[in-house]
Amino acid sequence: MITHLIFDLDETLNLPETGLLKYIDRRIDRFLQEKLDLDRQKVTGLPVIHRLPAVWRKITGKRMREGGL
16 A cells, blocks of 8 residues: 655656656646546646646536635
């Protein structure tokens, strides 16, 4: 059972030269497009924090403030 996750969002653990964050970013984009049927333009290239409102709205049908966040 997974109890903790560690995210390296600013590339302090993995150097930018590895391309790991870009790879993960593309996978997140594809997941959001395929599984949540979000428009490609709403997710591609946006920082993760800016994707959250669109994802939240898709899952809950509410704006983030209406949902308690």
